[in-house]
Amino acid sequence: MRKIPVLILLILLSVQMVVAQEAIKKPKLVVGIVVDQMRQEYFYRFGERFGEGGFKRFTEQGFMMTNAHYNYIPTYTGPGHASVYTGTTPATHGIIANNWYVRSLNRSIYCAEDSTVTNVGGTPENGTISPRNMLTTTITDELRLSNGKRSKTVGIAIKDRGASLPAGHLGDAYWYDSENGEWMTSTYYYDSLPSWVSGFNTKKVPDSYLSQTWNTLFPIESYVNSFPDNNDFEGPFIGKDSPTFPYDLAALKENNGGYGMIASTPYGNSLTVDFALAALEGEKLGQRGVTDFLAVSFSSPDYIGHRFGPSSVEVEDNYLRLDRDLARFFDHLDKTIGAGEYVVFITADHAVAEVPSLMVSEKMPAGNFNSGTALGQFRGFTNAMYGEGNWVLNFSNEQIFLNRELAKDKGIDFEKIQREVAEHALRLKGVKESYTATDLRRAEFGLHRPHLLQMGYNHKASGDVLLVLEPGWLVGGQRGTTHGSGYSYDTHVPIAFYGWGIKSGKSATYATVTDIAPTLSVLLGIRMPNGTTGQPITAILD
Ligand SMILES: [Zn+2]
Numbered sequence: 001m002r003k004i005p006v007l008i009l010l011i012l013l014s015v016q017m018v019v020a021q022e023a024i025k026k027p028k029l030v031v032g033i034v035v036d037q038m039r040q041e042y043f044y045r046f047g048e049r050f051g052e053g054g055f056k057r058f059t060e061q062g063f064m065m066t067n068a069h070y071n072y073i074p075t076y077t078g079p080g081h082a083s084v085y086t087g088t089t090p091a092t093h094g095i096i097a098n099n100w101y102v103r104s105l106n107r108s109i110y111c112a113e114d115s116t117v118t119n120v121g122g123t124p125e126n127g128t129i130s131p132r133n134m135l136t137t138t139i140t141d142e143l144r145l146s147n148g149k150r151s152k153t154v155g156i157a158i159k160d161r162g163a164s165l166p167a168g169h170l171g172d173a174y175w176y177d178s179e180n181g182e183w184m185t186s187t188y189y190y191d192s193l194p195s196w197v198s199g200f201n202t203k204k205v206p207d208s209y210l211s212q213t214w215n216t217l218f219p220i221e222s223y224v225n226s227f228p229d230n231n232d233f234e235g236p237f238i239g240k241d242s243p244t245f246p247y248d249l250a251a252l253k254e255n256n257g258g259y260g261m262i263a264s265t266p267y268g269n270s271l272t273v274d275f276a277l278a279a280l281e282g283e284k285l286g287q288r289g290v291t292d293f294l295a296v297s298f299s300s301p302d303y304i305g306h307r308f309g310p311s312s313v314e315v316e317d318n319y320l321r322l323d324r325d326l327a328r329f330f331d332h333l334d335k336t337i338g339a340g341e342y343v344v345f346i347t348a349d350h351a352v353a354e355v356p357s358l359m360v361s362e363k364m365p366a367g368n369f370n371s372g373t374a375l376g377q378f379r380g381f382t383n384a385m386y387g388e389g390n391w392v393l394n395f396s397n398e399q400i401f402l403n404r405e406l407a408k409d410k411g412i413d414f415e416k417i418q419r420e421v422a423e424h425a426l427r428l429k430g431v432k433e434s435y436t437a438t439d440l441r442r443a444e445f446g447l448h449r450p451h452l453l454q455m456g457y458n459h460k461a462s463g464d465v466l467l468v469l470e471p472g473w474l475v476g477g478q479r480g481t482t483h484g485s486g487y488s489y490d491t492h493v494p495i496a497f498y499g500w501g502i503k504s505g506k507s508a509t510y511a512t513v514t515d516i517a518p519t520l521s522v523l524l525g526i527r528m529p530n531g532t533t534g535q536p537i538t539a540i541l542d
Contacts, residue, residue, distance in 0.1 A: 196282025
């Protein structure tokens with residue numbers, strides 16, 4: 001009899017302790033930052049001109065993993081954002097590309113497409129967006145699930161996929177309408193815009209940015225770590241003969257996407273910070289006695305990076321200006337939430353390849369792979385081998401989708417077709433390796449390119465023959481560049497944490513972007529996303 005009160009007392013005490021621990025041991029806010037297209041090396045190449053309050057918070061006060069990589073192919077924006085927030089790769093979360101061919105529909109779908117929803121704010125063509133194609137939970141979902149959905153989660157990006165995938169299935173997402181310059185959402189989230197969003201839209205902030213001239217932050221001759229501003233490797237805007245500063249946006253915008261042009265300038269980052277701060281205020285994030293999550297993705301570095309390439313003055317200037325925008329963002333968080341009361345991580349959804357034509361002009365191996373020509377080759381080969389027929393249904397993201405039904409009808413072994421097409425593909429210039437779906441299902445690849453391919457291979461959604469191009473090769477045009485490969489120039493990205501619960505330091509231990517979500521799970525004391533394959537980063541947590 002005497003034991004019971006003691007037991008009850010112990011239970012009460014432990015409940016009190018748990019409550020007390022929870023009250024002390026959680027940050028007020030988690031800020032996730034994904035820079036769309038950022039190489040780890042930018043911290044070093046541009047670092048000497050970073051100010052004190054932006055990127056340097058991560059290198060000087062935070063913890064940086066200097067050898068962090070994507071661990072799958074293809075390294076695109078949709079899969080990148082999904083992988084950061086789900087802690088797993090396309091093999092599991094199902095976002096296998098930005099767009100991919102779906103056999104049952106006989107068409108390609110967009111990663112964040114959802115025909116069952118419509119626009120709220122913005123314009124209809126930009127409103128059919130939700131995270132429904134993502135097959136697992138996110139760290140943002142798990143935070144909400146951990147406390148009866150008292151935590152709020154807000155995803156923000158100019159690109160819809162950069163907002164909706166990080167916000168997860170349970171969060172709110174807002175993206176930028178390139179048609180009318182509004183921030184918008186879809187009926188997946190809301191039936192009408194929250195008043196702070198419509199209030200922000202009435203200020204017409206994009207108009208003021210688009211009336212400016214983008215010039216370099218410092219004298220242009222001081223950009224010595226980049227190639228000369230005028231060269232043949234960068235894509236000029238329409239209406240301007242050369243890819244050179246200054247850029248008069250008021251004059252250029254009409255022929256370069258109107259409101260959408262802001263995405264191709266550093267002002268897209270400024271606008272994103274403006275809107276993130278409006279969300280902080282409008283939703284009172286981090287100011288409600290429970291941990292909230294603000295997931296911000298900066299889309300502009302990707303638009304600028306594609307057009308001008310990683311060695312351009314434009315990319316360098318974008319990062320110097322993004323540094324200032326981050327400082328403004330963090331200073332505001334210090335004031336509103338309190339320094340040390342919030343935790344931030346920064347990463348990228350992929351890095352980027354050097355412009356192939358620049359590589360070639362410098363006598364380095366590189367090239368452009370023409371998908372259309374390759375598709376013609378595969379069609380010619382299959383017709384010659386197996387008789388006239390629609391053997392190749394689709395070729396996209398370096399994956400060949402073959403016609404299983406036709407093979408069955410004609411009584412031809414489907415695996416044999418896969419093998420022969422894969423063998424044939426090796427004849428094409430620029431193709432380094434080829435794998436069949438059967439290889440990827442039956443064998444387990446632990447290392448190198450086939451491992452990365454396997455981590456990106458989804459049994460239900462991926463193609464029948466998967467190609468790996470040579471280093472430096474990509475599907476693109478004569479000017480500008482892209483990303484998507486499993487080579488280090490595309491996979492090596494920043495992973496750094498700063499703020500609440502984070503000691504300062506750095507580590508060159510190999511880490512992957514799928515480790516970010518489980519690291520946050522341990523830090524926050526919540527479940528890992530339900531498809532997690534990454535591991536908590538012990539260098540940061542121990
Ligand atoms: Zn891109």
